[in-house]
Each structure stands twice: as structure tokens, then as C-alpha cells.
Amino acid sequence: MANSKNPPTDATGAAETNLLIEAFRSFNEASTVLERSYQELQAHTRELDLELADANERLRRSLLEQEATSLHLRSILNSLQVGIMVVDLEGVLEAINPCAVKLVDFEGSVGVNYAEANLPQAVADFIYDCLEGTMPRIAKREVTLPQPDGQRDLELQFKLVRPEGGGILSVLILMTDKTLLNRLQSQSKRTARLAAMGEMAAELAHEIRNPLGSIKLFSGLLEGDLEEQPEQAKLAGQISHGVNVLENIVGNILAFSRNVTPKKEALELAALVEQSLPLFEMERARKNIEVTLRKPERRLMIEADPHLLKQMLLNLCNNAIKAMAPGGRLDIQVNTHDEFAELVITDTGHGIPADQLPKIFDPFYTTFHGGTGLGLSVVNQIVEKHAGAIDIKSAVDRGTSVYVSLPRSL
Structure with missing residues (x-):
């Protein structure tokens, strides 16, 4: 039985072959473009990786430098012999260095309101005035704090912490122990006054000692002459006793005015x-x-x-x-x-x-x-x-x- 379909001609086969070849060429060209794009993408990715690695390294070094700077500043802050306390505008205690902890016997922790931090009342009052007024008239104040071993004189100062753009970030409270300085100043003034008084007293004592010697001599002779008159001798004895008291006082004056080494x-x-x-x-x-x-x-x-x-x-x-x-x-x-x-x-x-x-x-x-x-x-x-x-x-x-x-x- 004969086939009812006609076999393909040579022309049709050639056309199909050409189409297939054209499709392969287009595919190869597309593959080449994709491969080139992929290679370019890989190169760009490598550049980005290098830039990212460089940025990460710079960031790491910056963080290390900031941490070192922070540690250095913290070490300086902790070693200062001036008490430092930082309070934000809401009254929250942000920082306090060891010297301030010692000066006010602080037993609390940062991050709480200063009014709840168990600070001495005089210090809390000063912080309140600083936050409320921030006026130059309260920029400095001296307070006396009772201590278990006596008392402590503190000078309190405040400074406003301002950012570069203006405004106020927080209040810086500075504390200086003035106990010894105040005592030395009082001592210096007192010593100068007493030195002048001592010089005058010494001159007077020398002037008084000479006539006292004569009075003592004559009162002794008078007592001897009045041995047979007891009442009069007693009066002469009182003179001698008075002279002895004066001699004792003069001796104390000279001892006081003497330069002791x-x-x-x-x-x-x-x-x-x-x-x-x-x-x-x-x-x-x-x-x-x-x-x-x-x-x-x-x-x-x-x-x-x-x-x-x-x-x-x-x-x-x-x-x-x-x-x-x-x-x-x-x-x-x-x-x-x-x-x-x-x-x-x-x-x-x-x-x-x-x-x-x-x-x-x-x-x-x-x-x-x-x-x-x-x-x-x-x-x-x-x-x-x-x-x-x-x-x-x-x-x-x-x-x-x-x-x-x-x-x-x-």
C-alpha cells in the first residue's frame, strides 16, 4: 500500500538546518556575552570585597583607637585628684570618678536620678540649683560634710557640657577637697598674728623681768625685817608671792616667744x-x-x-x-x-x-x-x-x- 504523505524536499531540510545553525550561533553569542558579564561581575565583586575588607579594617582600627582613647581618658579620669560627676539635664547620674566616690562616700550606682543616689544633702542641693538655674552666681560653693572620722570641706563647681552644634548635653560637677588647704590658710594667718604678738610679748617680758627682780629682792629683805611683826610680815609675803606669780607668767611668755626647733x-x-x-x-x-x-x-x-x-x-x-x-x-x-x-x-x-x-x-x-x-x-x-x-x-x-x-x- 502506497504512503499518502510526500517526503521532505532538500530545500526544506536546508532551511531547517540553517535555522538550527543560526539558533546555535545566537546561543553562542549570548553565552559569550553572559560569560563576559559574569567575569565582569566577578571582577566587580572582587573589587567590592577588597573595598569592603579595607573599610572593615579601617573601621576595626578606628574602633580600636576609640577604645584605646576611651580607656586612656577613663584612666585619666580615675586618676584625677578632683572629684567629677556628670548629670544629664533630667537629673540622671551618668558618671562619677573614684575621687568623687571617696569625697562624698558614694555607695550607689550610675543610671539613677541624683535625688535617689544617696548623696549628701549639701551636694544634692547644689546639683538641684545647677539644673534649675545654671546661673554664674551658683557656679561655685563651699560645703562642709560630716564624716565618721571628722569633717570634710568641699569646694563644688559646675560646668556645662556643650556639643559643637550648640545646646547643653549635661552638667559637670567638680569637687575639690579643701580641708587641708583651709586649715593651712587659717594656720598661716594665725601664725603671722601670733608671731607679731609674741615679739611684743617678749619685749614686754624682758622689760618687766628687771624691775621684778628688784621688787623680789626688796620684798625678801622686808620680810626679814618684819619677822617680829607677823601681820606686816604676812603682807610682805603676799608681795613676794605675787612677784613669783609674775615671774612664772614672764617665764611662760619667754618660752612661748622662743624659737623652738x-x-x-x-x-x-x-x-x-x-x-x-x-x-x-x-x-x-x-x-x-x-x-x-x-x-x-x-x-x-x-x-x-x-x-x-x-x-x-x-x-x-x-x-x-x-x-x-x-x-x-x-x-x-x-x-x-x-x-x-x-x-x-x-x-x-x-x-x-x-x-x-x-x-x-x-x-x-x-x-x-x-x-x-x-x-x-x-x-x-x-x-x-x-x-x-x-x-x-x-x-x-x-x-x-x-x-x-x-x-x-x-
Whole structure:
């Protein structure tokens, strides 16, 4: 049976072949373009990878530099002997360095409002005024903070932290411990005044001593001539007694005005205080005064004349005992500070009125009946000769505290 379909002609086959060849050529051209594009893409990707790696390296180095700078700045901040506290405009405590922590006995943490940070009231009040006013009139303030071992005088300042574009970022509180500086300034003024008074007193003492010698001689002769007249001899004896009292006062004046040179040696302050306790034991026992001594945990060494310091302690403790009623309490503390050693003597006596405090170191000024008024003048002289400072805080009917600051041994 014959096939009903006609077989393909040669022309048709050739056309189909040409179409197939053209399709392969187009495919090859497209493949070549795609391969070239792929290679270009790969090259561009490699360039981007290199640029990204370079950018990442620069970023890594920048982060390391920033971290190093931050650590360096933090180290500087932590080593500063000035307290620094940063508070934002909402009152949140952002940062506080170790010096500020020590100055205000800070036990809280950053990230809380300053009013909840358990800061001393005087410091909190200053921060409040800074945030509310930020006026130059409150840019600086001096406050006194009570401490377990005495008191601390702080100078508070504030600065506004401003970005380059303007505005205010936060408030910077600066704290400086002025305790020793204030005592030294008071000591310097007092020493200058007492030096002038001492020179005048010494001249007067020399002028008085000569006629006193003559009076004493003639009163002695008069007593001898009046041996058979007891009443008159008694009167002459009172003259001699008065002359002896005056001679004693003149001797104290000359001792006060004499230029004493300490013979310093290395000694432990707390041990010296313990050795000095028996010196006023009789007075202490007579009035049944309780004495407590608080010492630092570590040895506190100073360079000082032990004999002069014992005399200083004796004068100060005797004054404290005289000021107290029987059954009082005398507290002696030896404290360690960064720059100085501190001796604090506190009594529960009748206290000293505020108007008398500026005069108590003056020669012949005394608050005790029968006193010569030279005890504290001698104490001041001893402290001054040791390049130290002395300060007294007192309140009527509440007692008196004496603060003696002495340089520490290196």
C-alpha cells in the first residue's frame, strides 16, 4: 500500500538546518556575552570585597583607637585628684570618678536620678540649683560634710557640657577637697598674728623681768625685817608671792616667744598617742572621764619631734578634761588621708561660743578660771613648727573637736 504523505524536499531540510545553525550561533553569542558579564561581575565583586575588607579594617582600627582613647581618658579620669560627676539635664547620674566616690562616700550606682543616689544633702542641693538655674552666681560653693572620722570641706563647681552644634548635653560637677588647704590658710594667718604678738610679748617680758627682780629682792629683805611683826610680815609675803606669780607668767611668755626647733624622727602617730595617755591619767581619773582611742588599721608614719607632740597632746587633752563635767567622754582618733595624718580630739564639754573661737589661740586668752592662756598658743606653735595645721570646731553645750593635720612620711 502506497504512503499518502510526500517526503521532505532538500530545500526544506536546508532551511531547517540553517535555522538550527543560526539558533546555535545566537546561543553562542549570548553565552559569550553572559560569560563576559559574569567575569565582569566577578571582577566587580572582587573589587567590592577588597573595598569592603579595607573599610572593615579601617573601621576595626578606628574602633580600636576609640577604645584605646576611651580607656586612656577613663584612666585619666580615675586618676584625677578632683572629684567629677556628670548629670544629664533630667537629673540622671551618668558618671562619677573614684575621687568623687571617696569625697562624698558614694555607695550607689550610675543610671539613677541624683535625688535617689544617696548623696549628701549639701551636694544634692547644689546639683538641684545647677539644673534649675545654671546661673554664674551658683557656679561655685563651699560645703562642709560630716564624716565618721571628722569633717570634710568641699569646694563644688559646675560646668556645662556643650556639643559643637550648640545646646547643653549635661552638667559637670567638680569637687575639690579643701580641708587641708583651709586649715593651712587659717594656720598661716594665725601664725603671722601670733608671731607679731609674741615679739611684743617678749619685749614686754624682758622689760618687766628687771624691775621684778628688784621688787623680789626688796620684798625678801622686808620680810626679814618684819619677822617680829607677823601681820606686816604676812603682807610682805603676799608681795613676794605675787612677784613669783609674775615671774612664772614672764617665764611662760619667754618660752612661748622662743624659737623652738623640732628634732624630728620617724614615728608612728597612733603609738605616740598611746604613750601619751598616762600623762593626763591623774586628771582623767579625778573626774572619771572615759577615754577612747581609735586607730587606723595600717601603720601611719610621720616625721616629728616626739617630745613636742607629747606636750601638744597633753595641753589639748588637759583642756578637754577641764571643759567636761565628771563622767564625760574624751574621744581620740588617728585618721589617714592621702596627703596628711589627722589627729581628732573630741570632748563632751561645755563648748566654746562662736565669738570666742577666733581668739582662743591668742596668748593670755583663756576660757578657764585661773588659766594662763598660753596652752593653745604653745600648741599652735608646735603644730606650725611641724608644717601642720590645727582647727577647732565647737558648739555650746555640745562639746569641742580639735583637728590637727600633720604631713605624712613618704
